[in-house]
Amino acid sequence: xxxLIIIIVLAIIFDFINGxxxxxxxxxxxxxxxxxxxxxxxxxxxxxxxIALFIAKYVxxxxxxxxxxxxxxxxxxITLPIILAGLIAAIIWNLLTWRLGIPSSxxxxxxxxxxxxxxxANGFQSIHTSxxxxxxxxxxxxxxxxMIISSLITLGILWAFRKTNARKAxxxxxxxxxxxxxxxxxGHGMNxxxxxxxxxxxxxxxxxxxxxxxxxxxxxVMHDMHDMHDWIAFTCFGAIGIGTMMGGxxxxxxxxxxxxxxxxxxxxxxxxxxALTLFLTEILKIPVxxxxxxTGAIRGVGAVKRLTAVRWGITINLLWAWILTxxxxxxxxxxxxxxxxxxxxx
Numbered sequence: 001x002x003x004l005i006i007i008i009v010l011a012i013i014f015d016f017i018n019g020x021x022x023x024x025x026x027x028x029x030x031x032x033x034x035x036x037x038x039x040x041x042x043x044x045x046x047x048x049x050x051i052a053l054f055i056a057k058y059v060x061x062x063x064x065x066x067x068x069x070x071x072x073x074x075x076x077x078i079t080l081p082i083i084l085a086g087l088i089a090a091i092i093w094n095l096l097t098w099r100l101g102i103p104s105s106x107x108x109x110x111x112x113x114x115x116x117x118x119x120x121a122n123g124f125q126s127i128h129t130s131x132x133x134x135x136x137x138x139x140x141x142x143x144x145x146x147m148i149i150s151s152l153i154t155l156g157i158l159w160a161f162r163k164t165n166a167r168k169a170x171x172x173x174x175x176x177x178x179x180x181x182x183x184x185x186x187g188h189g190m191n192x193x194x195x196x197x198x199x200x201x202x203x204x205x206x207x208x209x210x211x212x213x214x215x216x217x218x219x220x221v222m223h224d225m226h227d228m229h230d231w232i233a234f235t236c237f238g239a240i241g242i243g244t245m246m247g248g249x250x251x252x253x254x255x256x257x258x259x260x261x262x263x264x265x266x267x268x269x270x271x272x273x274x275a276l277t278l279f280l281t282e283i284l285k286i287p288v289x290x291x292x293x294x295t296g297a298i299r300g301v302g303a304v305k306r307l308t309a310v311r312w313g314i315t316i317n318l319l320w321a322w323i324l325t326x327x328x329x330x331x332x333x334x335x336x337x338x339x340x341x342x343x344x345x346x
Contacts, residue, residue: 001216003080003345007203010087012239015196017094018106019049019243030181030271033264035174044178045185046244052189053237056282063233064285065191067225068131069198072111073118075205077126081340083203085120086113089333093325105289108325110195111135116330117337135287139322142277142288143296150273150300157269158304173264180271185244187278188290193236195287200232201225270297292322 027041036044056063073082090113094106111132118126161169204222219229274290274297281288 001207003084004203004207004220007080007083007087008200010084010091011196011200011203012235014087014091014094014106014110015193015236015239016243016246017091017098018192018196019046019240020098020246027181027185030177030267033174033177033267035177035181035264035267041181042245044182045188046241048182048185049189049193049241049244050237052186052193053233055186056190056194057233060190060282063194063197063225063228065194065282065287066198066201066228068135068285069111069114069195069287070202070205070225071128071131072114072135073127074125075202077118077122078202078206079121079346080203080206081346082117082121082337083114083199083206084345085117085337085340086110086115086333087199088336089113089116089329093329093332105139105291105322105325106192107195107287107289108135108139108322109329110199111287112326112329113333114199115326116333119330120334120337121341136326138281138286138288139292139326142281142292143299145280146270146273146277146293146296147300147303149276150269150297151304153273154266154269154301154304157265161265170264173268176268177264177271180268180275183275184271184278184290184294187275187282187293189237189240190282191278191287192290193233193240196236196239197228197232198225200236201228204232266298266301269301270294273297273300289322 027036027038027045030036030044031038031041087110090106090110093109093113115127115132201222202225204220205224208216208220208222219231221227222229271294274294277293277297278288278290
């Protein structure tokens with residue numbers, strides 16, 4: 001029971017860190033276009049991060065992404081030390097990339113850590129390869145889809161507003177950016193909060209599959225992911241919202257200015273494209289990186305201006321960080337699992 005509590009606490013800490021690491025992506029353009037101040041923007045994003053809980057629970061009617069994350073490792077191979085090692089690795093990598101200002105993926109960090117610890121403990125037969133490959137494929141697909149959608153939206157809007165006064169159009173799109181950034185924050189909340197729900201859920205299920213269930217309070221008893229308790233959902237969505245309010249200004253700087261300079265119009269296009277991509281992956285029940293998604297969307301609007309408007313060198317560096325996230329997290333988690341085993345934690 002003690003180890004389960006530690007895992008739940010660490011998972012919530014990871015979710016909080018994810019808030020100031022990843023959620024800044026949803027406000028980068030709205031800050032860079034000066035539609036809202038940084039403080040106003042984080043409050044705006046945090047509110048929509050939490051509202052996303054009610055969309056997932058009462059509109060969509062399920063937490064599909066949480067279920068997908070729980071299936072990264074085959075259930076009969078999952079132990080609490082494996083989950084613990086994966087979480088610690090994910091937290092370390094998230095903090096390191098945040099410190100360096102690298103907008104890496106918290107999603108893939110968590111998945112890489114979970115899988116890496118399981119492989120170290122039981123070999124490759126312990127992981128659900130098809131699930132991991134599907135998730136990994138969206139390292140490329142998510143930014144690509146975001147880029148294509150944002151390019152199309154940008155071209156359509158430029159054509160529709162071709163005869164509109166530039167100053168009037170700018171005022172209009174600054175207002176619309178409030179809506180588009182809110183939609184993107186909804187997508188972020190639905191996608192990223194569920195990843196931690198999946199980890200907490202599978203940890204509770206794991207311990208309930210042992211004799212320890214006889215000493216478990218009712219609010220911790222779960223037999224499958226469909227038994228997800230409301231307190232887990234509220235805690236995860238709340239933690240990411242609070243993390244968002246703590247800000248992530250180093251990431252905002254990279255996303256809002258280093259890739260390409262964006263106007264309010266371009267911000268609306270990028271955020272709307274990012275939101276649509278996240279809503280699509282929610283339907284497909286695939287956990288993706290909001291970082292990857294918004295980066296691709298920003299690249300799309302920049303490329304419509306002119307290809308040279310996008311700083312492709314920065315983009316290539318980001319791509320390398322994304323590709324390395326899963327294997328680096330997996331290796332780090334494997335090392336931590338060995339340490340956990342050596343210390344006799346179980």
